[in-house]
Amino acid sequence: MTDSWWLQETEDELHSTALAFADDLFSRQWAERRARANDGLFLYNPTGRLSLSGGTSDPRTVTELIPPYFNLIQTVCDWFTSMIVRNKIRPYILTEAGDSQLQEQAKQAMLFTEGVMREAGIWDSLGMLRAQDGHLFEGGGIKWTADVENSRIVASRVRPWEVFVPEREGRLGNPRQWLHRQSIDRGILASMFEEGSEERVRIEAEEPLSYDADETISGDRSDMVAVRELWHLPSGAVDLDNPLSFGLDDNGEPTDEDPGHDGKRVMMLKSGILVSEPWPFPRTNISWYLPRRDPIGVWSRSIPETLAGAQLELLDIGDKIQQILRRHAVPHLIVWRQARLNLQKFTNDTAAILESNVPPQQAVHYLVPQSVPSELLNREQQIIAWGKAQAGVTDMALTGEKPKGVDHAPGMEHLSETTIVRHTSAYQAFEHAHVEDAEIIIDVARFLKMKGANMSVVYGEDKRMQRVELHKLNLSRDKFHIKVFPSNFFPQLPQGRVAMAEKLTSMGAWAGTPAANKLLKLVAGDAPDIDAEVSADSAEERNIEMRLAKLLKGATDEEVMPHPYMNLDAAKATTRKWINMLEADGEEEKRVERIRDFWTLCDKVQKQTAPPPQVMPVGGAPGPAPSAGGVPPAPVAAMPPAA
Numbered sequence: 001m002t003d004s005w006w007l008q009e010t011e012d013e014l015h016s017t018a019l020a021f022a023d024d025l026f027s028r029q030w031a032e033r034r035a036r037a038n039d040g041l042f043l044y045n046p047t048g049r050l051s052l053s054g055g056t057s058d059p060r061t062v063t064e065l066i067p068p069y070f071n072l073i074q075t076v077c078d079w080f081t082s083m084i085v086r087n088k089i090r091p092y093i094l095t096e097a098g099d100s101q102l103q104e105q106a107k108q109a110m111l112f113t114e115g116v117m118r119e120a121g122i123w124d125s126l127g128m129l130r131a132q133d134g135h136l137f138e139g140g141g142i143k144w145t146a147d148v149e150n151s152r153i154v155a156s157r158v159r160p161w162e163v164f165v166p167e168r169e170g171r172l173g174n175p176r177q178w179l180h181r182q183s184i185d186r187g188i189l190a191s192m193f194e195e196g197s198e199e200r201v202r203i204e205a206e207e208p209l210s211y212d213a214d215e216t217i218s219g220d221r222s223d224m225v226a227v228r229e230l231w232h233l234p235s236g237a238v239d240l241d242n243p244l245s246f247g248l249d250d251n252g253e254p255t256d257e258d259p260g261h262d263g264k265r266v267m268m269l270k271s272g273i274l275v276s277e278p279w280p281f282p283r284t285n286i287s288w289y290l291p292r293r294d295p296i297g298v299w300s301r302s303i304p305e306t307l308a309g310a311q312l313e314l315l316d317i318g319d320k321i322q323q324i325l326r327r328h329a330v331p332h333l334i335v336w337r338q339a340r341l342n343l344q345k346f347t348n349d350t351a352a353i354l355e356s357n358v359p360p361q362q363a364v365h366y367l368v369p370q371s372v373p374s375e376l377l378n379r380e381q382q383i384i385a386w387g388k389a390q391a392g393v394t395d396m397a398l399t400g401e402k403p404k405g406v407d408h409a410p411g412m413e414h415l416s417e418t419t420i421v422r423h424t425s426a427y428q429a430f431e432h433a434h435v436e437d438a439e440i441i442i443d444v445a446r447f448l449k450m451k452g453a454n455m456s457v458v459y460g461e462d463k464r465m466q467r468v469e470l471h472k473l474n475l476s477r478d479k480f481h482i483k484v485f486p487s488n489f490f491p492q493l494p495q496g497r498v499a500m501a502e503k504l505t506s507m508g509a510w511a512g513t514p515a516a517n518k519l520l521k522l523v524a525g526d527a528p529d530i531d532a533e534v535s536a537d538s539a540e541e542r543n544i545e546m547r548l549a550k551l552l553k554g555a556t557d558e559e560v561m562p563h564p565y566m567n568l569d570a571a572k573a574t575t576r577k578w579i580n581m582l583e584a585d586g587e588e589e590k591r592v593e594r595i596r597d598f599w600t601l602c603d604k605v606q607k608q609t610a611p612p613p614q615v616m617p618v619g620g621a622p623g624p625a626p627s628a629g630g631v632p633p634a635p636v637a638a639m640p641p642a643a
Helices: 011-044 072-085 100-120 125-136 186-190 198-205 303-328 374-391 395-399 409-422 424-450 494-507 514-523 528-535 539-552 568-584 589-609
Strands: 091-094 140-147 152-158 177-185 224-232 264-268 273-278 286-289 332-335 364-367 456-461 464-469 481-484
Touching (some): 011 072, 011 125, 011 177, 011 264, 011 273, 011 303, 072 303, 072 374, 091 100, 091 424, 100 152, 100 424, 100 464, 125 152, 125 286, 125 303, 125 424, 140 424, 177 186, 186 198, 186 224, 198 273, 286 424, 424 481, 539 568
Antiparallel strands (some): 140 152, 140 286, 224 264, 264 273, 332 364
16 A cells, blocks of 8 residues: 555545654654744844744843844844835736636636735735745745635735645755644634534544644643644646536535546644545645745745854854953042042042042052954944845945935936845745735635635725625636736835826826826826826726726616717727727627627717807808807807908
C-alpha cells in the first residue's frame, strides 16, 4: 500500500497517513522557523512587550533590556510597509474579444471580487498586516475559506511559520504538497458545520490546543483547537466547469465518483477528519506577499534577516557608548588633603564660601574626562548608512528631507523613480498577491455556487450601491483573465494626481470630454471631491450608456426611448461607437440591430425637436428661430437695407 496520503481509499487510512505526514513535517520545521520569526520580532521591537504567543516575552523594563540606539530594522520595516500599502491595487477581470454578454459578466465578476476584498479589509487593516508580515517574517499570507454553512467567504491572516512544505518539493519554489497547522477557536470552527453533524461532535470533543509551553500561555482560557489542513495540488489539467472535479454531482451533492485528477484537500483534527474533498485548483487558498524571494525554496527573506548584522552591531556600539558615558561623563573634583577643605560645603547651592590652607588653585582640581571617541560615533553612523544602502532606502524616503542641490520637480521625480525601480520586486509581489486574491476568490465562489450557496455582495461605486448575486455570475476560468492596475504609475499625493490628470487631458484632443473626466477620477484615486465634481458633468454620457446596456440585456424600445432632454448628438456618436465595437467583437446580429434601432430613434427625436429653418425676410437679416417648446420668440426688428 502506498504511503501517499492523498491516494488512500478509506477514511481511517486517510486520517492515519495524513496525520503522520503532517505531524512529521511539523516536527521537522516548526521549532526552527518559529525561533527565526521570534528573533525577527525581537529585533523589530526589542522591549520584550511582544512575542509570537501573544504574551510579554521578558518581564524586565525597557531601560534594563536594551541600550539607546537607532532601530534600523524597525525604521526600514515601517517605511516599506507604508510605501507598499499606500497603493490600492485593484484587480481587473477582462475578456479577450468577448461579446457584450461576456463583458458584462466580467464586469459583474470584478464587482463581486472587489466587494469581497473590501469586506475582508484587503485595503484596510488585513492588507496592512499582510504587507507588514511580508517584510518582518518569511511572508505575509491571507487565507480565503468557503464557509458553505453560512454562505460566505472568510478571509483570515496566516502566520507563515505555521505553513509547511516538504523540503525536496520546495527547492524550486513550486511544491505540490502544503500543510497549514493553525489554532482556531472551537466555536468558530464548529459554526462551519451543520448542527448535530458528526464533525461538530468531533470538534466539541477535541482536546484544547497544546503545541508546547511557548505557544500556550499559562492561565489562558481561550478555547482553541489545533487544526491540520493538507493540500495535494493536481498533477494535470482539470476542467473547473465540471462539478465532478469538485467531487459533486450536478445537484451540488457529494459523490464518490472519480473526479478525474489527484488533487486532494483534507482538514482534520487529531481525533479525526473534518473535510476530505478533491482539490481541483492549481494553488492552495492562501495568497502570499513575498517581496524578496529566496533563491532556493518557497519563502521570502525578511528585513530582520537582511539587517540583523547591522542591528546587532548597533546594539553593541550603543552599549559601549552608554558605558563610556556612565563611567566618564560625570564631574569629578580632586581635593588636596593638606588644604583641609570642609567637604560638606561642596553642595548644589548657588553660592558658597570655602576656606583653604593652601592657594585655591592648588586645593581643588576639576577633572574633565575624555568624551566618547569620535571614531565610535562615526562607526555608528557608518553602519546605519550601510544598512540603509543594503535595504535600498534613502534618507529622502525615510525622513522626507530634500537632498541638497535638488530644487526642481523633475529632479525629485527622478529620485523617486530611482527608489521605485530599486524595489520593483516588492511592487510586483504586492500586485501578484492581489491577483492571487482575485483568483482564489473566484475559485472559492465557483465552489460555493456549485454547492448551491446563496451569497451576495454589496458594492458601492460612484455613490450608487449595487448588489451582486453569486448565482447570476459566470465564473468560467477559460473566458476571463485578471490584471491589476500598475501600483506605481501615478503620483500618490492628491495634488500630484490631479496635476498629472490635467496634464494628460490637456495633451489630447478629447480634453474636457466625459472620457477626460473619467481619467481625472481614475488618476485622482476616486477622491470624494473629484467624484462630486465630475458626477454631474458625466451624467449625460452615463445616461446614454445605461440605455445601451439595457438594450443589450433585452429591454424594449419603449423602456429606453430617447427624449429631447438628452444630448442627442452625443447619443448618436456613442451609439455609432457601440455598433462598430459590437460588430468587431462578433456580436449576434439581432443584438447589434437593437443598437442600430436606438440610433434611428435618436435621429428621429432630434429631427422632430429641431427648430425650423430660419426664414430670410425680404431686404433684411434672417429672423430668429422659434424657441424650444413651440413658444414663438419676441419679434426682432429687421435691419435696414444697405445704402
